[in-house]
Amino acid sequence: MHSSKLTISLLLLLLHNFIIFSNLSTIQAAPQKLFREYIGAENNNVKFSDVPINPTVDFHFILSFAIDYTNTSTPHPTNGDFRVYWDSNNLNPSQVSAIKAKHSNVKVSMSLAGDTINNKSVYFNPTSINTWVANAINSITQILKNYNLDGIDIDYEHFSSNPDTFAECIGKLLFYLKQNQIVSFTSIAPYEDDSIQPYYLALWRKYGHLIDYVNFQFYAYAKGTTVSQFLEYFDEQSSNYYGGNILVSFGTDGSGGLKPKNGFFKACSILSKQGKLHGIFIWSADDSKKANFKYEKQSQDFLASQ
Template structure:
């Protein structure tokens, strides 16, 4: 009897110490994501180096609920605003056939359309969701896409309306089997964060990745500053898979030449790195995709 009690006690203690390490190990990821198509400079999926040992997501930028002729809001009726000549349905099929580790998503919104900002501007929750589900289902199925990314940066609606519209959209597309994953792309701005954190509070369980735009911080960000920013966003989007990010257009944040990969290695050693994403393939083309190769090599390295 005493031996049995001792055995059970030892098993219980072992479980207490083993379970957290398993959970921590699940935090690290080999996910690499890259936006593509927004700048119409002829970049192709096949131009971008793809490491077979990572999970690779291309994100088409952008689909916007605006008209394409004279840009104005359309209440959830999405149209394509990326380079379809080089990034069309046949190219999607080809890159996915050539690389089984590749999935392709589309991003909604973005910063601008035409000569102005792209606003989230619904007439009502119900009508916007109905139009968005219909128009996006058509695009996603035509292009054989796998997921969506939410990148609205300007708002003519309050946070709760945004949360309901986007949350119901993701819910419906997932329930209908149209998408297998969804991400959001906030950055550190009071208005932006208020909208995305409202969405996270209500629908965070349906959001697979947080493409936080760390490159929206000031140029010259240091490694220690980046680590603090990363921890803050892990707290804001508690339980979410926060991806580290940088831009190859010379904008802000912690640059890949000034310690980004050092920071990522530290996060990886802590099992806190859920992946890396880059803005954007369009800007990287003239640089030979050097940082894409470096990012993927870091993620593919088991150590």
């Protein structure tokens, strides 16, 4: 008799937990209204205030870039001593404070490295893990505090080290920044290339729990990408970065991938219905200026409607 009652109680408990977890799954699958945009890399005199901001979405500006290279006419690596290379005339600490004060839904982060400096590739080139991490923590913390920034993005695209060294350096940096509450969110910006992915996948395997968003550069795929191809690419990268918030993206420059005019928002709608849309980001505000930021407005309007 007691065992019978115990069985019924266990079944009721399991049913209760199933209902709770089912509801949690539904909540977690809901599309996130997150819009992110890189800004300041091309010195096109773009200001935060130039970009339209929908008050009903979460909006992240990503300052591009802080680079661990010297500020000389022929820059070279500094082993983790980062300096500001974005357009600091138009995107300075007072302007960061002003845009955040005006829009409560806006946060501002910074991205590390990028592709080139003075038309030469920016390399991840540490002397050792410990010295790079120590220098990076010191220099990056100073920039984050000086600019009152909320997060950090990792966008190294060239490497003079192995994937494990990259994973350890970046992982230890992210751990310190999060552990000490210097940043509230982090992201990485990989793309599909055999010289890129092994580094980010090594980082993800060991330190993925510290990474909030994967700003996957879908615009690095070939021009003329179709909706069906885009969805295949998304599923592939969701598998690579399993459990991550993979953001969809397009470029407003001359890059490839799936463009808005060719069905980008159709693909977003499909992902949204599947509970897979974690947000949209654009490269970049500097390039969007010439079209008066129409795709920034369209992207945010789409997110707001979901």
